[in-house]
Amino acid sequence: MKQYDTRRCAIRRKRRLTGDVFDFTVDAGDLAGISRAGQFAQIYVPGKTLRRPISICEADPENRALRFVIQVRGEGTAVLAGLEEGDSFDLLAPLGTGFEPGDTSRRALFVGGGIGVPPLLGAAKPFGGNAVLAAGFRSGDAVILKEDFEAAGCEVRIATDDGSFGRRGLVTELLGATEFDVIFACGPRPMLRAVSRLADERGVPCQVSLEERMACGVGACLGCAVRLRGAAGEFYGRVCRDGPVFDSRSVVWENGTERRAASWQT
Numbered sequence: 359m360k361q362y363d364t365r366r367c368a369i370r371r372k373r374r375l376t377g378d379v380f381d382f383t384v385d386a387g388d389l390a391g392i393s394r395a396g397q398f399a400q401i402y403v404p405g406k407t408l409r410r411p412i413s414i415c416e417a418d419p420e421n422r423a424l425r426f427v428i429q430v431r432g433e434g435t436a437v438l439a440g441l442e443e444g445d446s447f448d449l450l451a452p453l454g455t456g457f458e459p460g461d462t463s464r465r466a467l468f469v470g471g472g473i474g475v476p477p478l479l480g481a482a483k484p485f486g487g488n489a490v491l492a493a494g495f496r497s498g499d500a501v502i503l504k505e506d507f508e509a510a511g512c513e514v515r516i517a518t519d520d521g522s523f524g525r526r527g528l529v530t531e532l533l534g535a536t537e538f539d540v541i542f543a544c545g546p547r548p549m550l551r552a553v554s555r556l557a558d559e560r561g562v563p564c565q566v567s568l569e570e571r572m573a574c575g576v577g578a579c580l581g582c583a584v585r586l587r588g589a590a591g592e593f594y595g596r597v598c599r600d601g602p603v604f605d606s607r608s609v610v611w612e613n614g615t616e617r618r619a620a621s622w623q624t
């Protein structure tokens with residue numbers, strides 16, 4: 359089998375998690391065995407030219423299933439969210455790099471913001487009780503997947519912007535003197551930048567999942583270029599192919615690091 363493939367995958371289970379967030383489990387066959395959390399699928403949207411990138415929340419090879427959590431943001435995600443059990447997703451997957459858990463006996467900190475939380479679930483599960491999730495949401499009614507992390511044995515700490523659930527404030531304020539050996543993060547760029555700084559201060563490795571507007575999703579169009587740092591200096595990498603998960607030290611976080619296309623053909 360190729361590194362990635364296209365597949366029509368029947369929706370086995372659909373649940374509404376909040377007003378605009380939906381949880382899908384699809385029959386993915388052998389794709390489930392070669393996928394891991396943090397990689398993503400390009401999902402075809404009927405009537406649209408470009409597929410939509412959605413993270414793999416969990417891969418379950420035993421049950422030949424993939425799980426996706428989708429938030430309605432625009433027309434494409436609204437169409438996907440409207441699909442029902444028995445309908446199918448047309449996937450191009452698995453794409454990009456996923457989280458690399460490494461030694462799961464380490465104390466791991468998972469930091470997520472909003473719709474950045476789902477890909478952390480599959481990465482956190484192998485750590486069980488060694489994992490702490492610090493997750494930030496707009497408000498209490500936007501909190502997702504708390505029970506899933508708890509069922510996996512992880513400690514869950516929540517912050518909300520309006521204080522309606524958990525602690526009011528930034529997700530990074532949930533950490534206190536907590537000690538950890540490794541960090542995994544996914545969410546808005548300012549949050550990732552703060553987490554990267556924290557990792558530098560504590561001297562621990564940190565993997566961050568970047569989000570960038572995408573077209574092809576397979577490294578061909580350069581639409582998702584991001585500035586990176588390597589041994590030979592700075593260079594442009596592709597979020598879809600070189601990422602979306604990067605070592606936080608390889609990301610250039612300063613202003614002007616993101617190159618966004620002015621207009622997109624959808």
Ligand SMILES: Cc1cc2nc3c(=O)[nH]c(=O)nc-3n(C[C@H](O)[C@H](O)[C@H](O)COP(=O)(O)OP(=O)(O)OC[C@H]3O[C@@H](n4cnc5c(N)ncnc54)[C@H](O)[C@@H]3O)c2cc1C
Pocket residue numbers: 398408409410411412413414427428429430431432433434435436473476477568569570571572602622623624
């Ligand atoms: C690697 C990666 C993983 C993602 N994982 C998830 C996930 O697990 N769950 C989830 O709900 N969303 C996820 N997103 C964001 C999701 O792809 C966008 O919300 C979605 O593409 C918006 O499409 P739309 O048609 O609803 O919105 P529109 O704004 O109408 O989209 C217009 C165009 O812009 C692109 N676009 C718009 N916003 C984004 C964005 N934030 N990132 C990339 N392309 C965008 C669309 O693909 C489309 O081509 C992820 C994005 C990336 C890059």
Ligand code: FES
Pocket residue numbers: 571572573574575576577578579580581582583596597598599
């Ligand atoms: S989306 Fe085309 S190169 Fe990344």
